[in-house]
Amino acid sequence: MSGGAGAVWGRGEQQDFRSRVRGTLLGVALGDALGAPVDPLTTAAIREAHGREGLTELAPAYGRRGAVTHHTQLTLFTVDGLIRAQVRRDTGAWHPPTDLHRAYLRWAATQRDWGPDERRKDDGWLAREEWLYARREPVRTLLLGLGDDTMGTPSAPKNPGEAGPEAAARSAPFGLLVGWEPQLVVQLAVECAAQTHGHPVAYVAAGAYAVIVHTLARGETLDTAVQRALALLASRPGHQPVSDALQRALGAVRQGMPTPERVTELVGNATADGVLAAAVYCALVGEDVRQGLCLAVNHDGPSAVAGALTGGLLGALHGETALPPGWLADLEGRPTVLELADDFAMEMTQGAALHGPAGASPAWLARYPRGGA
Template sequence: MGATAGAVWGRVEQQDFRSRVRGTLLGAAVGDALGAPVEALTLPRIREAYGPEGLPDLAPAYGRRGAITDLTQLTLFTVDGLIRAQVRRDTGAWHPPTDLHRAYLRWAATQRDWGPDERRKDDGWLAREEWLYARRDPSPVCLLGFADGTMGTLDAPKNPGEAGAEAAARSAPFGLLVGWEPQLVFQLAVECAAQTHGHPTAYLTAGSYAVVVHALARGESMDAAVQKALVLLAARPGHQPVTEALQQALAAVRTGPPSPALVEELADPGTADRLLAVAVYCALVGEDVRQGLCLSVNHSGPSKAAGALTGGLLGALHGETALPPAWLAELEGRPTLLVLADDFALEMTQGPALHSPNGAVPGWLARYPRG
């Protein structure tokens, strides 16, 4: 693992990488879908509705079981943006934050328009997926961040007071850039988070989460992955809340059996750093993926973001085969998720063969235009 774009990947490496890419994207989506029905409920209300153990399974939201929300929509467009950034690299006009911003603007169009506009030839295939035009309570912070087409930067971030977890919850794909150095993964996730969430707690949480996913996708342990994030955080102004949240998550693991009360404590007050702590804790203490995900959504905070963050970690750690098959069978948009995951894995391992300056596959450039 850790091969660069120009390196030779062995078959076993490619299969492992594809499994972790699929696991990360499907895991985040399943966690999002699991948390969606209880997003607005306190823990007492969750128990009143689903029993003393809380929500144990997928439940209806938006008229069906397994429905994803805006968090998964944005994660898909993050992947799309990363693939297109790699494709554009051949042109010499390479600035990944700009390519990601363009992708997020395509997502914003899905929240305004009735359906795909076939006249926009440069939109690529993902923006033509009609099911993505459903509005699933999109975050006002994200809608505002992408409303005027101006890209937020670290020097001039959008919504500088916003410390929520929506930006972090779309950042798992940055961690799948396994050929990049961790500090570059951190920086890209931070810059892209600042396009909607300008508070240091929010964008540093996004960077930290991406680095943890990055280490897991390279085959490292959860503890080692968190330590890498802590090292990179230490050099960043405003890191203290995120650092303390990660340290509290690690300490909570040593306090006894998994506890909803501990999750409730870690999650409060629902900011990005706190939900990252929930995700790390639940990924560490869950006996399996199902238990870890259920633990992550049964609290009074933002359940869908906590579930998405946890699912991304567990998927990167264990790969797709560890995810509950019954949940995957009901997951909305699963075919699209799988195609995009496999395209991402293909781009990262075989990109030069798809669009080098000396030759290109026309079908690939139609799917991921350079424009």
């Protein structure tokens, strides 16, 4: 698949890309929503609540079926930040981690404020979506990392001891930069993960997840995508726990029928490497999206984040039409997810026509302002 600045996209390529973008973002949200009601439960408790097969359909959380958590919220703000980075490039200011940090600070405001602040004209349209102003149990690490304007970096990260999977869970959109070289996708995901999660396990896992999505979005298989991630990680300091976890996921595929116990074993102590391994495993062994997502949430580990990671992989691999339509119908915020996905696809394929030397679309710059924090 072609891509990147100045690339010419055929109509078929554009349609395929848009389907994969939609599939990735909707997949993250569906997996997140499926896992949310059972997030703190063990396998035994899930079966007690939902029957012998465990959870097989969307169930109520936060007062409704299909409710998403902070994993989806932050994924959407990642997309918003990536579009804003492209738009700001016209000004000569090209530092995507800064634009992503600004986007994450806009998310942090949704966790503090009652609703959108109309005085903040530079916030853009996503920060004015009222449904996003809901606290869905964000981990303290996120709130601390984004609690002030100082941006963490890999050399001076926020929360240096934090190895959780939350940074990886917002990193699927980096993989949708299909015109970028894979190593640059890894580096951007790593730099943005360090803004909240400073342990190498957390930010290397985010980079690995992003480049797996990147390879899938370019039309390759999941096995190829994991092998590419392993090759790219090999020269990166601190990669070993993540590389070992991905190898365990590949090995588990050959160990017979998938079970919740095997997923629980891969998750381990629920750090980013183990949850990523479980997501890769569930995406590899699931016969379809529904089965893969159900496997990803029925275990002793954190169900919402495992579901979100798995959903992003399956959506990038299969595209939008493979997702269960009945689940999509109940998904919280689906119109917003689709609108943002289509904006991202349009920016990446036709951005030069929306803003550039030849002129700019006022409507586009109102949605994605060039300035502001």
